[in-house]
Amino acid sequence: MLPEEFDLSGRVAVVTGGGTGIGKATARLLAKRGADVAIAGRKADVLEDAAREIREETGGKCLAVPTDVRKPEACKALMEKVAEEFGRIDILINNAGGAHGHVGLSKIDLAKWDRDVQLNLSAAQYCAQAALPCLKKSKGCIVNISSLAGVHGTQGVGAYSAAKAGLQMLTRVMAAEWGPAGIRVNCVAPGMTATEKATAGWDERGYDAMQACSNFPLRRYGEMDEVAQAIAFFASDAASYVTGETLAVGGGPQIGGMIEVET
Ligand SMILES: NC(=O)c1ccc[n+]([C@@H]2O[C@H](COP(=O)([O-])OP(=O)(O)OC[C@H]3O[C@@H](n4cnc5c(N)ncnc54)[C@H](OP(=O)(O)O)[C@@H]3O)[C@@H](O)[C@H]2O)c1
Numbered sequence: 424m425l426p427e428e429f430d431l432s433g434r435v436a437v438v439t440g441g442g443t444g445i446g447k448a449t450a451r452l453l454a455k456r457g458a459d460v461a462i463a464g465r466k467a468d469v470l471e472d473a474a475r476e477i478r479e480e481t482g483g484k485c486l487a488v489p490t491d492v493r494k495p496e497a498c499k500a501l502m503e504k505v506a507e508e509f510g511r512i513d514i515l516i517n518n519a520g521g522a523h524g525h526v527g528l529s530k531i532d533l534a535k536w537d538r539d540v541q542l543n544l545s546a547a548q549y550c551a552q553a554a555l556p557c558l559k560k561s562k563g564c565i566v567n568i569s570s571l572a573g574v575h576g577t578q579g580v581g582a583y584s585a586a587k588a589g590l591q592m593l594t595r596v597m598a599a600e601w602g603p604a605g606i607r608v609n610c611v612a613p614g615m616t617a618t619e620k621a622t623a624g625w626d627e628r629g630y631d632a633m634q635a636c637s638n639f640p641l642r643r644y645g646e647m648d649e650v651a652q653a654i655a656f657f658a659s660d661a662a663s664y665v666t667g668e669t670l671a672v673g674g675g676p677q678i679g680g681m682i683e684v685e686t
Contacts, residue, residue, distance in 0.1 A: 428661040432457030435509040440519030442470040444618035448647035454483035461505040463490040492546035502553040512557035517547035518568040525579035543586035562605030566657045569612040597664045599665030609657040613646040614673020632643040640675035654676040
């Protein structure tokens with residue numbers, strides 16, 4: 424049986440980008456732990472398939488709400504729809520994100536820069552502000568999904584790296600401003616994670632992802648469920664006195680001193 428502090432029965436969660444990858448794994452885990460879940464993304468067919476899968480697998484409720492989170496009014500409509508269908512919102516997972524191609528800062532197309540910043544930083548603010556009235560009522564929580572690119576910085580994805588770093592700061596300021604209302608705000612920064620899209624890209628380019636992780640302390644990339652576990656921790660009462668924090672889930676590449684010594 425699930426320890427009481429991890430039980431999410433009676434809670435309602437919104438997961439942006441919940442139709443695929445880390446978002447879908449998170450939506451599934453939250454539903455398994457008893458939450459009613461709404462998933463949002465742009466592709467209605469992908470979302471509907473994921474929602475059906477999650478309902479069948481968990482026996483819980485999962486609602487698909489097609490949404491472009493780069494549009495503030497769409498984020499507002501998403502939260503209104505969820506509140507109307509489920510009566511409340513307790514948990515917001517700002518997970519939708521991604522980088523648009525690899526190109527250096529000297530040549531980056533500025534429309535793409537704006538798109539990456541909007542998707543990976545501004546959308547979290549749009550969704551959080553739209554969900555705030557409900558989160559105040561429920562004394563709920565927010566989990567923002569950043570990236571290790573936002574911790575170390577990654578060449579070729581400058582806009583993405585800067586936006587993800589900004590998301591970590593947004594987490595801290597939201598936590599400070601909304602903590603007095605009983606709302607916790609935390610952040611998870613995944614490292615290299617084997618999502619469907621990532622593994623397809625690795626295969627296509629003949630990229631040896633395991634080799635790329637060979638100097639990480641844990642010597643491997645992460646699985647979607649491992650990231651989802653960290654997100655579910657922040658979303659649960661097990662983290663009731665934790666706010667404003669960023670937790671890296673990346674096998675430890677941020678740990679310095681890579682001179683090999685015997686274990
Ligand atoms: N996988 C990794 O190695 C890794 C590492 C570090 C951080 N992350 C972060 O983890 C999060 C999840 O990524 P993932 O790896 O699971 O990739 P993914 O499978 O590509 O998921 C991204 C999701 O975001 C949605 N999305 C993209 N643009 C959107 C928009 N404008 N409006 C609404 N939804 C939108 C996509 O759905 P639609 O296309 O249907 O809209 C998709 O479901 C992202 O924030 C990513 O930056 C991933």
